[in-house]
Structure formats: structure tokens, C-alpha cells
Amino acid sequence: MKRGKKAEEAAAADGENDTGAAATKKAKKAKEPEAPILYEDPPDKMTSKDERSANMKITSWNVDGLRAWVKKNGLDWVREEDPDVLCLQETKCSEKALPAEITSMPEYPHKYWAVSDDKEGYSGVAMLCKTEPLKVTYGIGKEDHDKEGRVITAEFPSFYLVTAYVPNSSRGLVRLDYRKTWDVDFRAYLSELDMQKPLVLCGDLNVAHQEIDLKNPKGNKKNAGFTPEEREGFSQLLASGFVDSFRELYPDQANAYTFWTYMMNARAKNVGWRLDYFVLSSSLLPGLCDSKIRNKAMGSDHCPITLHLAV
Amino acid sequence: MKRGKKAEEAAAADGENDTGAAATKKAKKAKEPEAPILYEDPPDKMTSKDERSANMKITSWNVDGLRAWVKKNGLDWVREEDPDVLCLQETKCSEKALPAEITSMPEYPHKYWAVSDDKEGYSGVAMLCKTEPLKVTYGIGKEDHDKEGRVITAEFPSFYLVTAYVPNSSRGLVRLDYRKTWDVDFRAYLSELDMQKPLVLCGDLNVAHQEIDLKNPKGNKKNAGFTPEEREGFSQLLASGFVDSFRELYPDQANAYTFWTYMMNARAKNVGWRLDYFVLSSSLLPGLCDSKIRNKAMGSDHCPITLHLAV
DNA sequence: CCTGGCATG
DNA sequence: CATGGCAGG
Secondary structure, X not given: OOOOHHHHHHHHHHXXXXXXXXXXXXXXXXXXXXXXXXXXXXXXXXXXXXXXEOOEEEEEEEOOOHHHHHHOOHHHHHHHHOOOEEEEEOOOOOHHHOOXXXXXXXXXXXXXXXXXXXXXXXXXXXXXXXXXXXXXXXXOOOHHHOOOOOEEEEEOOOOEEEEEEOOOOOHHHOOHHHHHHHHHHHHHHHHHHHHHOOEEEEEEOOOOOOHHHEOOOHHHOOOOOOOHHHHHHHHHHHHOOXXXXXXXXXXXXXXXXOEOOOHHHOOOOOOOEOOEEEEEEHHHHHHEEEEEEOOOOOOOOEOOEEEEEOO | OOOOHHHXXXXXXHOOOOOOXXXXXXXXXXXXXXXXXXXXXXXXXXXXXXXXXXXXXXXXXXXXXXXXXXXXXXXXXXXXXXXXXXXXXXXXXXXXXXXXXXXXXXXXXXXXXXXXXXXXXXXXXXXXXXXXXXXXXXXXXXXXXXXXXXXXXXXXXXXXEEEEEOOOOOHHHOOHHHHHHHHHHHHHHHHHHHHHOOEEEXXXXXXXXXXXXXXXXXXXXXXXXXXXHHXXXXXXXXXXXXXXHHHHHOOOOOOOOOEOOOHHHOOOOXXXXXXXXXXXXXXXXXXXXXXXXXXXXOOOOEOOEEEXXXX
């Protein structure tokens, strides 16, 4: 039995199962109206395990359309947060269509934009820096993957910063095969970089790693973002010498999400997914101060995350 | 020299000429910021020349998307106006997507909808009646023209009511040839009907007939809605025994428009076009009480028009 | 500058 | 249920 679009959306948000009769589904739905279990991000810790002070603050935000996000005063939040580097994903905006409010932002004199070659208003990432990186590159050096404006890499004196918008496997997992090759190639790219200098990877990695990383793991095992293949891809990345900074610091923290579908009032109910990460080379771990989820910041279906690092 | 889209829009709204150097255009533009010349529709006259009282009130409105128009409270205005028959054009809405507010409207128990066969959300007209017509038909009986939901004909005891959304010749006049065949065939359809019973034709006829019928006739002679061909089509319709009711009553009334492009603040400046008409069979002329332009009613880029008739 | 649809998430 | 782009006006 083929399922319609509505049903798939419900499953993605609520974790309904793919199988089972309609009656069963209805019975399951009745359980919903409980008070939402929220997550309060604790105060920022500004010193690392080895007692150094944080001297690098990085924020990452999937803005789901930069122009709409600017109109919703996303930049006010950024000015308040005041990170050293701001990484944005899903800008959906060609360079010439960027709002002046962001292109002229004096706090970030060094701005880098990657956009989709073909599809206008699709994908796109950005990096805004207070200090100029030694070098900035685009993509991961593989023809097949570098047409959609998904990766910017900036080299700083003591580390690389990579921001990424990882391809969504899409409804019906029509792009899961592509995603698997992406995961392999991206991992190779990061490992290569990591051999030169330690790196920080941030962005929308489009996967909830473990069951703790989304509200409804049960019903989403066949949905984009929580398939065994995508989860395994992330596991393999970590196995290559990287650390999920948030999970490292808060191994048992449930209900901490960075994405909520706009549908079904998911954000108010905190029916979400942790899709946005700061992944660090293991060698940077001693300098890790904190990895934050700014889940009160509005303006997108993702919230921003912030990393405090001593480098 | 090929003109861009922006230039065409400006011409359509402001009447700029197609020829002439850029410098000339700029000089012309400088004249604009005068106070707008508005048009105050006089009070409704409710008796005909032959001293009969109006007993049939018909309103026609190109709503430019029925769903948006309903949200903008177009139906509140309709309830206030309270016509016996309401004709709508550009509903852009399939029958199953109609808002309940209009499908369940008790004032109009008899409702008729025509929609485009292929293109969803394109064209579409409607007729809502307090009393049931003797018969309702769709289209004009010509295969080529009846796929776009442009015409509904209702037979009442003493007259036919035809509401139409005449095809726009489009930017660059790419559909002017089609429009010319439409004009011929539609005129034949109306003449045929007129032989049975007199008729009222209302709707968006997508032509400003004479120079008095739009703000900037000079610059629009090559633009859709004011080409010689379209104007001639309307002239020929009148020559077939029909009357433009508004112009019949107010032969010298300038600045009376029913459409203003959303662009360039045209409505505030009353830079408009008279595109919506009540056209009557000559034999109904003695019963004509008034033909009104309700240019204060908002909710579309067209305003409604209302006819008072003694039948 | 608005509409409604579409692809995408 | 949002985004941006598109055709149409």
C-alpha cells in the first residue's frame, strides 16, 4: 500500500510507523496532547577541560532562506550572539540577490558565499568572519558534489573550519543513494584535511545520529535523516577521529533538538531532531569549552548552535 | 532594440512610449508626482429612463484569486452590496479547493463554477444567484475556447446573463492572435444568444475601448488591452447591437477605471484602465437604471462593478 | 506587485 | 507549513 504525502509528513514529525492499520494509527495519535518536554540549554561554559579560556566562538544556523530570515530579524540575534565566525546553511540566495543588511555588515568584513550552480534558490551556504582566514575553498574537490553550494572550508592558523549543508535524502528516500556516496566522499575529504590540521565541521548534517537525537526514533527509521545508512555514515565519521561535541559534553541529554518541522506545530511540542552539529577533530577536544543549542532563537525551522573553543 | 520586462510594465502602467531614447523617457518620468485625479462614483440611480424601478442588481468582480480575495474579506463587501447575481472572474481555484465561506453562503443558493481544464489555478469564473436560472451553460460552444473556464451563461426569464473572462493578449502580445479569434467567436456566440433573448454580458473583457478608458492611452497602443485589434473587436461587438452601459450613461466621464496594476503604486495614483463592463443588448437599454464602478472596494487589482436594471 | 502552483525541505 | 522560483496578470 502506497502512502500519501500527508502520511509521510506525519511520520517524519511524529514518528508514526510505516506499517499498521489506520485504526492502530488513530489509537496512537490519541496519546499526543501531553505537555511538551522542553530543553533548557545551560549557561555557556567558557573554559576548557585543560583550563584554557574560550577564544573562538562559532555559530552555525540553517536559516531556511536567507532573505526571509533577514526579514525576520535573524541578524539582530546574530549581533547579540556576536560570534567570531558565523556559518549559514540553506541560504537559497544568489550572490547578487543578497540583502544589503548582510553584505554590508561591518562586524564581518570577510564574507564567503557558495550557491547552487543550476537551481536558483536552492541550497547554498555562507561563512562570515571577523578575521580573515588564511585561505578559503569551496566544495570538496569532487565534481559530482560541488554543484550545489554545500561546503565552504576556511583555513585558520590552528584549525580548518568546514561548514556544510549535507544533502537531504528526501521524501521516499529518493536521494539516499546519492547521500551515501556523498557521505563516503565527504568523509574522505575531511580525513584528508584532518591530516594537515585539526578541523571543526559545523552545519546541517541532515542526520539524527542516535535515538536520543530525535523525539520519535521508532517511526522515523525509514525516513530521511534517520535511516540506518545515514546514521552509520555519521558513526563512521566519528570513527575516523572526530567527536560530536554536544554529545561529548552531554552524553545523556535528551530532548535537545536543532530542527522542528514547520508542520503539525512540532516546535511548540518540541517534536524535533538534532541535525546540526559541531564535529571536532579529536585533537581539539582538550580545547572544547561548550557546545550550545540556542533553541529560543526564531527565524527558521532550525535553531542556531554555538561552539566555544580554546585554540 | 528589445525592451526588458521592467520597461514593459512601466509602459503598461504609465503609458511610456515604446520608442524614444532613454533620456527622453527620463524627462517624461519627471512629470509624474502630481496629485492623482480620482473618480467619485455618483449615487446609484434606481429608476430607468422609462420610469421603471430597478429590480435586478448584478455585480461583477475580477477577484484575482478567489482564495486570497476571501481572506481579504471580499465577501463582507458582497454581503453589503447584496446583488441578486454575483459574477466573479479569475477565481483561480478548482471546485474542491473553494473556501467553505463561499460554498456555504446561504444568500446565494445557486452557484456555478467554471475552471480551467488543464492549468490549475488559472482563469476560472463563477456565478452566484439568489434565484435559480432556467438554465446554465459553460463556454461558448467552441472546443478551442472552452478549456479555460472563461464563460458562464445563465438564462433568466427575460434575459441571458453572460459572465466572461476574456483572454489577455499577454506581454509582448504573444496571445493577440488567439485573442482575435476569440473575439470573433465570442461575438458570434453573443449574437446567436441575442437572437433568442436579450442579454447582459459582464466581466473582465480585457480591453479599454477608447482613450478615455485608460489613464495613459498614448503609451499603451502596443500593449495588451489597448491594441487597435482589441479595441476594434469591442467596437464590432457594440456594432452588433450591444451597448457599453457605463459609457452610455456617462459618455464623457474620464478617470473612471476598474483595474490598476499592483505595480508602481498605480491605484493610489489612479493610473488605471476600464476593463470591466456591463454590455447590454440594445433592447434592454430602456430598462437601464445605472452602471456603477465601486472603486473603493479593495481585495483585488480590479474593483467590482454593479448594474441596476429594470427587467 | 500580487496570485496560485511547484519543488524542496 | 515554510522557503524560493515560476508563469500569469
